[in-house]
Amino acid sequence: MSALHVKLLRDLVRLWPQALAIAFVLAAGAATLILGIGAYQSLSETRAAYYERNRFADVFADLTRAPRIVEDEIARIPGVSSVETRIAKIALLDLPAVAEPASAMFVSIPELHEQKLNLLYMRSGRLPLPGDENEVVVSEPFAKANHFSIGSTFEAILNGRKRTLRIAGTALSPEFIYSLGPYGLIPDDRRYGIVWMREKALAAAYDLTGAFSSVTVKLTRGASEAEAIERLDGILARYGGLGAHGRRDQTSHAFLDAELQQLKAMSRILPPVFLLVAAFLVNMTLSRLILLEREQIGLLKALGYSGLAVGWHYLEFALAIACVGTAIGIGAGTWLGFGMTKLYATFYHFPFLVFRTDPAIYVIAAGVTLAAAAAGAVRAVRDVVALPPAVAMSPPAPAVYRRLLPEAFYAFIAIPQSLVMVTRHLMRWPIRTVSSILGIALAVSVLVGSLWAFGSTEFMIDVTYNRAERQNATISFVRERSMPAFYDALSLPGVLTAEPYRSVPVRIHHGPVERRIAISGKPANADLSRVLGAELKPVRMPETGIALSDALAKILKAQVGDMVEVEILERDRRRAVLPVTGIIEGYLGLNAYMSLPALNRLMREGAVISGVNLLYDTARQGDLFKRLKATPVANFIALQRTTLQNFRDTLQENLLVMITVYVSLGVIIAFGVVYNFARISLSEQGRELASLRVLGFHKSEVSAILLSELAVLTIAAQPLGWAIGHLFAWAMVQGFNSELYRVPLVVERSVYAWASLIVFAAALVSALIVRRRIDRLDLIEVLKTRE
Amino acid sequence: MSQPVFRTRDLTKVYVTGAIEVHALRGVDFEADAGEFVVLLGPSGSGKSTFLNIIGGLDRATSGEAWFTDHELSRFNDRELTLYRRDHVGFVFQFYNLVPSLTARENVALVTEIARNPMRPEEALAIVGLQDRMDHFPAQLSGGEQQRVAIARAIAKRPQVLLCDEPTGALDSKTGVLVLEALTQVNEQLGATTLIITHNVAIQDIAHRVVHFGNGRIVSSNIVAERKPASAISW
Ligand SMILES: Nc1ncnc2c1ncn2[C@@H]1O[C@H](COP(=O)(O)OP(=O)(O)OP(=O)(O)O)[C@@H](O)[C@H]1O
Numbered sequence A: 001m002s003a004l005h006v007k008l009l010r011d012l013v014r015l016w017p018q019a020l021a022i023a024f025v026l027a028a029g030a031a032t033l034i035l036g037i038g039a040y041q042s043l044s045e046t047r048a049a050y051y052e053r054n055r056f057a058d059v060f061a062d063l064t065r066a067p068r069i070v071e072d073e074i075a076r077i078p079g080v081s082s083v084e085t086r087i088a089k090i091a092l093l094d095l096p097a098v099a100e101p102a103s104a105m106f107v108s109i110p111e112l113h114e115q116k117l118n119l120l121y122m123r124s125g126r127l128p129l130p131g132d133e134n135e136v137v138v139s140e141p142f143a144k145a146n147h148f149s150i151g152s153t154f155e156a157i158l159n160g161r162k163r164t165l166r167i168a169g170t171a172l173s174p175e176f177i178y179s180l181g182p183y184g185l186i187p188d189d190r191r192y193g194i195v196w197m198r199e200k201a202l203a204a205a206y207d208l209t210g211a212f213s214s215v216t217v218k219l220t221r222g223a224s225e226a227e228a229i230e231r232l233d234g235i236l237a238r239y240g241g242l243g244a245h246g247r248r249d250q251t252s253h254a255f256l257d258a259e260l261q262q263l264k265a266m267s268r269i270l271p272p273v274f275l276l277v278a279a280f281l282v283n284m285t286l287s288r289l290i291l292l293e294r295e296q297i298g299l300l301k302a303l304g305y306s307g308l309a310v311g312w313h314y315l316e317f318a319l320a321i322a323c324v325g326t327a328i329g330i331g332a333g334t335w336l337g338f339g340m341t342k343l344y345a346t347f348y349h350f351p352f353l354v355f356r357t358d359p360a361i362y363v364i365a366a367g368v369t370l371a372a373a374a375a376g377a378v379r380a381v382r383d384v385v386a387l388p389p390a391v392a393m394s395p396p397a398p399a400v401y402r403r404l405l406p407e408a409f410y411a412f413i414a415i416p417q418s419l420v421m422v423t424r425h426l427m428r429w430p431i432r433t434v435s436s437i438l439g440i441a442l443a444v445s446v447l448v449g450s451l452w453a454f455g456s457t458e459f460m461i462d463v464t465y466n467r468a469e470r471q472n473a474t475i476s477f478v479r480e481r482s483m484p485a486f487y488d489a490l491s492l493p494g495v496l497t498a499e500p501y502r503s504v505p506v507r508i509h510h511g512p513v514e515r516r517i518a519i520s521g522k523p524a525n526a527d528l529s530r531v532l533g534a535e536l537k538p539v540r541m542p543e544t545g546i547a548l549s550d551a552l553a554k555i556l557k558a559q560v561g562d563m564v565e566v567e568i569l570e571r572d573r574r575r576a577v578l579p580v581t582g583i584i585e586g587y588l589g590l591n592a593y594m595s596l597p598a599l600n601r602l603m604r605e606g607a608v609i610s611g612v613n614l615l616y617d618t619a620r621q622g623d624l625f626k627r628l629k630a631t632p633v634a635n636f637i638a639l640q641r642t643t644l645q646n647f648r649d650t651l652q653e654n655l656l657v658m659i660t661v662y663v664s665l666g667v668i669i670a671f672g673v674v675y676n677f678a679r680i681s682l683s684e685q686g687r688e689l690a691s692l693r694v695l696g697f698h699k700s701e702v703s704a705i706l707l708s709e710l711a712v713l714t715i716a717a718q719p720l721g722w723a724i725g726h727l728f729a730w731a732m733v734q735g736f737n738s739e740l741y742r743v744p745l746v747v748e749r750s751v752y753a754w755a756s757l758i759v760f761a762a763a764l765v766s767a768l769i770v771r772r773r774i775d776r777l778d779l780i781e782v783l784k785t786r787e
Numbered sequence B: 001m002s003q004p005v006f007r008t009r010d011l012t013k014v015y016v017t018g019a020i021e022v023h024a025l026r027g028v029d030f031e032a033d034a035g036e037f038v039v040l041l042g043p044s045g046s047g048k049s050t051f052l053n054i055i056g057g058l059d060r061a062t063s064g065e066a067w068f069t070d071h072e073l074s075r076f077n078d079r080e081l082t083l084y085r086r087d088h089v090g091f092v093f094q095f096y097n098l099v100p101s102l103t104a105r106e107n108v109a110l111v112t113e114i115a116r117n118p119m120r121p122e123e124a125l126a127i128v129g130l131q132d133r134m135d136h137f138p139a140q141l142s143g144g145e146q147q148r149v150a151i152a153r154a155i156a157k158r159p160q161v162l163l164c165d166e167p168t169g170a171l172d173s174k175t176g177v178l179v180l181e182a183l184t185q186v187n188e189q190l191g192a193t194t195l196i197i198t199h200n201v202a203i204q205d206i207a208h209r210v211v212h213f214g215n216g217r218i219v220s221s222n223i224v225a226e227r228k229p230a231s232a233i234s235w
């Protein structure tokens, strides 16, 4: 090993706490990069592999009823590689152990031949025997949540008739990775599952023998999806087609997409923050080291080392730290990434996991980490290269201090000299001071930029469930019914009030943009399920025209007064042009609203409803549920409070993990910046501080000087940190928003307070560590030596 | 006669570094009266600084007693030693030890802010003849001027004792004399007991008494018969 390398090693050992603090910040950068990109890649690869192996379809369509021969016609659509027709129906379940009414999506599997698309991934047991009327395969999460095993039985109301079904096997399907029931916020595996039955049995139950009600299509590579959808719609129009759609409108696929998009957004914001802070720290530390080693640098040059060789020596110092950081970061990132992907996999019920360890990620992570360290080092190293040996050997010109205020000022106000020392020292190195403030601010901002999401979610819940959807149950009928059904619902046990609603699937067009949505018809004076206007205040439903949710209006680029075209996907599939008469606020999905009478007029029907929203007395919910479980008219019953509880429980489960991760990240930055600043400051002022001790200053008074420097930095950083954090939150909102949901940008005051508190705590701990060094300052040593 | 300001009995100091023991002081018996001006001489390594640091409350003896008036310094804890330095001792060192970010006046104010009965910083600086350079930073002052600021800082608290470790060590003869003049003047005006360590034999003429150190002991202590003013000496 060369002498310079020995020196490098000794320097690293001597400055290890500072070097390690910087390495940790770099590691956090590398880790969040690997974690973000790694989890994103793993998840999307896993999904892609699952889709591929189990032949997930490309186009989906539901319809009322079509004879089996139509399948051949569909198969002849150009670009279609395989077609599978089937029966798919949502039906109520009566589960022995679940008090609330539950539902399932019933999907048929071919009677004799193998499935062609959306192949089941059997997890236990076997498929129902052909010809068996009561055997079913259920989705594995549903079976687990209900503690079902092979041979367990449960009851279902299929087409108004109660049936007892027996579980022959459990399975997963690429079609229901995220199995969200109607009106769901998050999958509730206890109350909603997928049930596969042999075609003959399900057809018999729904009087669909020789017919189908759902079709899925796989396209050849390169085929136009839009064209296939159009052709398919053309064929199915005669059979009550509800509009074909691609994967984008397939619930499970769309939710996974939204999740992937969130992951991507996160991995774009966090790593750069860490790398930037690390670059500051490298610069700060190296500049100080070089100042202390001026004479050595001069000596080395005098001995004949070239400027570049000496410069390289210091660059190596930065790169060595970066290597340690990269190693820690790669280790932590891989471990966390694996953990996170596994977490996702269990949450989404993937049957297998492709954990992508694309070497490119590691190369990129190592590359940017080294680059950040080198960027931080570059200015200091340039100074080394440029320093002429003769100048280097003589002591540096003394630091020039300036007064901040005119002389007269000092005479008037008695500022303690120790405070004067603090301010002058901070002003003496403005770049370092400012970059430290920025560094601490970034620690605050990482916390603000992550912790806001919890309050924001609460806000979204409050708006959705306390201001808009105030019902605690929604009964969804198997098919449209007339008003007496509403009065029946009103007279159910425990029901306090009820409101009818109608839901009509349409394709809405404005200009070149179209979306597949449902128009909700509500009574004009709706008080349970309300619509919110500007400032989230409930507004009266416009009597005519259509009101669009804000998100939909933005996508369609439609404003109040514009005309939009709706293509009704039911019955006669008419097209109608409607004026936009309102914009409705809300966070979930793309929605359109009409007054119930107006919607029925549009449909050219009388008073017809799709379901009822209820407010019931929870004290009597036992009786109500008992009745609902057996009602033949409904196929799904949403329980808003249960959904919410379920959502909160899931959130709670992840909360601790997420908060731990973010707080650690914030603490790493805060600690790294404050500790490095304190050590450098101590190295500059150690002599003065020791002199003060000699003059009779107490330990506490001396450390107060250094600690107040840190306090000034930390306090100054707070407002900046809040502002940057708010910006991060804003950027994340942009990244999170999808057509499925939007996240309101609500940053509560407590978020700022917590972020500051955590950063203060981290700063305090690093300050106390440095304080121990101040307490141990050698008083006599400084008297013997010249600076 | 009044009791001595300093009194040490059999003072020893042993530095232990690894397996090596260095006996810096091997039993020093010393007394100094109020207002006395004492010069400490002796070869390098003879224990002068160690002695000064112990009676100045910067360091602790290994054994023996060191009394300041009727307080025994070895019984003081850290906090009490700090208070002792703060209230009673003025230090002047070879390398000035000024705070570079504070002006001359502010360096003095640093001490007057925490002292019990200080003079005004301007007053202290006037005593050492620096009334015109009060608002200069140390980097803008010569070595002698910096040392005089250090003296002003040491005397501003009206200390009972003034301890100087080679105060002229880094200065030329002319500047050194200025500093010594300031010290003798302070000794007379304030009546502070003054101990000065030096390698400069010429300086002994301005003292009341000269104490010679050798090998960790006091080898001689002589009253100066014919005391000279600082302006009369040179080297
Ligand atoms: N911290 C220490 N550790 C070990 N030995 C020490 C330490 N400080 C001083 N010594 C030793 O104690 C002895 C006395 O030192 P001291 O500094 O008191 O001498 P001095 O008389 O002031 O010398 P000089 O005139 O060179 O300043 C010396 O041998 C020195 O090496």
Ligand SMILES: [Mg+2]
Residues within 6 Å of the ligand: B048, B049, B050, B165
């Ligand atoms: Mg000495």
